[in-house]
Amino acid sequence: xxxxxxxxxxxxxxxxxxxxxxxxxxxxxxxxxxxxxxTINDLAKTIEEKLNxxxxxxxxxxTVHAFxxxxxxxxxxxxxxxxxxxxxxxxxxxFFDEDTNELIDCNQENIxxxxxxxxxTGKKINSVEVLIKVASDYQNQK
Amino acid sequence: xxxxxxxxxxxxxxxxxxxxxxxxxxxxxxxxxxxxxxTINDLAKTIEEKLNxxxxxxxxxxTVHAFxxxxxxxxxxxxxxxxxxxxxxxxxxxFFDEDTNELIDCNQENIxxxxxxxxxTGKKINSVEVLIKVASDYQNQK
DNA sequence: TTCTATATTATAATTATTCTAAACTGTTGA
DNA sequence: TCAACAGTTTAGAATAATTATAATATAGAA
Ligand SMILES: [Mn+2]
Ligand SMILES: [Mn+2]
Ligand SMILES: [Zn+2]
Ligand SMILES: [Zn+2]
Numbered sequence: 004x005x006x007x008x009x010x011x012x013x014x015x016x017x018x019x020x021x022x023x024x025x026x027x028x029x030x031x032x033x034x035x036x037x038x039x040x041x042t043i044n045d046l047a048k049t050i051e052e053k054l055n056x057x058x059x060x061x062x063x064x065x066t067v068h069a070f071x072x073x074x075x076x077x078x079x080x081x082x083x084x085x086x087x088x089x090x091x092x093x094x095x096x097x098f099f100d101e102d103t104n105e106l107i108d109c110n111q112e113n114i115x116x117x118x119x120x121x122x123x124t125g126k127k128i129n130s131v132e133v134l135i136k137v138a139s140d141y142q143n144q145k
Numbered sequence: 146x147x148x149x150x151x152x153x154x155x156x157x158x159x160x161x162x163x164x165x166x167x168x169x170x171x172x173x174x175x176x177x178x179x180x181x182x183x184t185i186n187d188l189a190k191t192i193e194e195k196l197n198x199x200x201x202x203x204x205x206x207x208t209v210h211a212f213x214x215x216x217x218x219x220x221x222x223x224x225x226x227x228x229x230x231x232x233x234x235x236x237x238x239x240f241f242d243e244d245t246n247e248l249i250d251c252n253q254e255n256i257x258x259x260x261x262x263x264x265x266t267g268k269k270i271n272s273v274e275v276l277i278k279v280a281s282d283y284q285n286q287k
Numbered sequence: 288t289t290c291t292a293t294a295t296t297a298t299a300a301t302t303a304t305t306c307t308a309a310a311c312t313g314t315t316g317a
Numbered sequence: 318t319c320a321a322c323a324g325t326t327t328a329g330a331a332t333a334a335t336t337a338t339a340a341t342a343t344a345g346a347a
Binding site: 162202 | 306314
């Protein structure tokens with residue numbers, strides 16, 4: 004596998020041992036054309052069902068957090084129930100579909116750049132992100 | 146207490162029985178000049194320590210959710226660990242101080258109105274909110 | 288190959304939140 | 318006024334997401 008060689012290099016170069024499990028998780032996450040959003044449970048299920056590998060849930064948590072720390076993943080909090088992760092690590096905006104609980108990337112060009120007139124004194128702005136909550140046009144009640 | 150009479154009316158008019166506990170929680174939440182952010186645990190502690198009343202945690206959860214449903218509170222998800230609630234129920238932006246985990250309101254005039262050029266087809270925009278993550282100028286690592 | 292730091296794993300622990308079911312209370316209408 | 322009942326509170330159990338533990342396994346260096 005050519006891609007696996009890349010993953011091994013990527014892991015090694017960031018100081019992570021390229022273990023069987025980490026490589027599998029790389030496959031599940033980065034062997035794609037498009038970025039996507041997932042929960043830890045989604046990921047564990049995908050690996051078990053589609054990639055036919057059983058990785059301990061603790062390892063999936065550890066690896067996802069290690070990848071986040073290395074900047075390969077980004078964590079997104081929309082509702083408090085569970086945490087979403089994003090393979091798109093750039094600062095970017097989201098639509099959140101309240102009907103389906105789906106998180107959808109919003110192109111940066113879709114929103115004009117946002118200017119913060121007064122920042123908190125003594126602090127540096129790390130990110131400015133917009134969350135657009137949408138729902139079906141009918142039924143306003145949730 | 147004059148305010149309590151108001152709380153009783155408010156509760157009654159929204160179809161919630163004005164129980165001792167709900168009135169206490171109203172006091173803790175709405176007997177102030179400024180809106181604020183809190184977690185359920187903060188609230189339970191405040192009631193116990195400052196208002197010298199012990200309310201079951203289940204009741205605090207129930208009441209906060211009932212108030213949210215009635216539109217008196219708003220839930221905010223910043224990190225997945227716990228849920229923040231806001232007595233400012235308007236659509237508004239936030240600063241989140243990553244050093245202190247503090248959530249701070251951002252005046253609407255502090256950001257020019259945001260125009261979404263392309264919305265998701267068939268969906269209505271319910272809210273557009275900005276989250277600005279800030280941290281101390283030194284130390285970039287978390 | 289051997290050694291050691293790291294990583295994985297099953298499992299237990301923790302934490303936030305929700306559920307349950309019994310006891311209690313605000314409201315209503317006789 | 319007060320009994321009756323629906324709605325509410327409560328302690329504690331249950332759940333679900335996540336993290337900690339500690340024994341076992343493995344990658345990489347020597
Ligand atoms: Mn909730
Ligand atoms: Mn986390
Ligand atoms: Zn995204
Ligand atoms: Zn706020």
